[in-house]
Amino acid sequence: MNEIRAITTFVRAAALGSLRGAAVDQGISPQAASHAVMQLEKTLGVRLFHRTTRKLSLTEEGQRLLDSVEPALATLSSALDDARRAKHDVAGMLRVSAPRSLGLPVLWPFFEAFQAHYPDVQLEVQFDDQFTDLVTDRADVGFRGGPPPSGGSIARRLLPIQLIVCASPGYIERHGAPRTVDELAQHRCTGYRRANTGKLAQWQFRIGDEIAYRDVPPAICVNDTEMETQAVLSGLGIGQLGSFNATAHIRSGRLIPLLTEHVTEYGAVYIYYRHRTEQSLRVRTFIDFMVERLSGNRDFFLDASELRAAQHVPQKRVPKRRGASRP
Secondary structure (H helix, E strand, C coil): CCHHHHHHHHHHHHHHCCHHHHHHHHCCCHHHHHHHHHHHHHHHCCCCEEECCCCEEECHHHHHHHHHHHHHHHHHHHHHHHHHHCCCCCCEEEEEEECHHHHHHHHHHHHHHHHHHCCCEEEEEEECCCCCCCCCCCCCEEEEEECCCCCCCEEEEEEEEEEEEEECHHHHHHHCCCCCCHHHHHCCEEEEECCCCCCECCEEEEECCEEEEECCCCCEEECCHHHHHHHHHCCCCEEEEEHHHHHHHHHHCCCEEECHHHCEEEEEEEEEECCHHHCCHHHHHHHHHHHHHHCCCHHHCCCHHHHHHCCCCCCCCCCCCCCCCCC
16 A cells, blocks of 8 residues: 555545545546545554545544644645755755865855855855765765766866976075976975875876876975965975966966976866766756866966976076176
């Protein structure tokens, strides 16, 4: 027996005073409506209606059941209506997961813009450097930097992540700039300790057709990419920064890219999600909104011409000797 269908038929029959009316209301035959109520009575072991040829009225047990189930059915009906509206309204809870490193420098301005466009969506953002399983962690959409996520989700590539060796103009003025990868050993460098593993990240370089990995001893080490960027901006050392952190500072002149012939890519920024047939309208709208604004966005990486133009590196200024005469 379908108990929900039987209870619904019982409630409609009580409201309309007729099993035939309840059958029409439910879109079923009078025989099916009568059978559903009889099965419910048999299951409960009580009579729910007094039946005559002209009238249907509730027994005392039927009235008690009606009083108990009507609020629950109203709640259920409201919940089903809300679920149906989710397919057509951009509203409701939207859970997003992203790594901390992408939070402020890349994603947050677009989250703010989405909220301004769709104020009826309650955006819940979890910044976590561990990979998020959308099903296990009950997230609707995830972002990831590096290799593409696996696990059955759909992943779309948004941006390349370039690893760019940078220094501030002040650092170069005081200490000069390395001309080769090996010369980095003569400089103060920053280090990034991965938040998800606790390991110090190796520096990566494209040398010919291969990717070479180097352990660069840090003079200062942090586990936050924004703080490492700040350390480099402050002139504390040379750092290898992700392009999403470095690009704006390079274009403004606050950072100078070094060893640009050896720039490599550490995967990309991806957005990932479940199959679109399983998504509400708010989730589909959010995905389209983010893809439209982030896919190939030049604000977060340098193109080949910019890297070539940056290959001329200013050297340490040599102070003039006192008393030296002008030629």
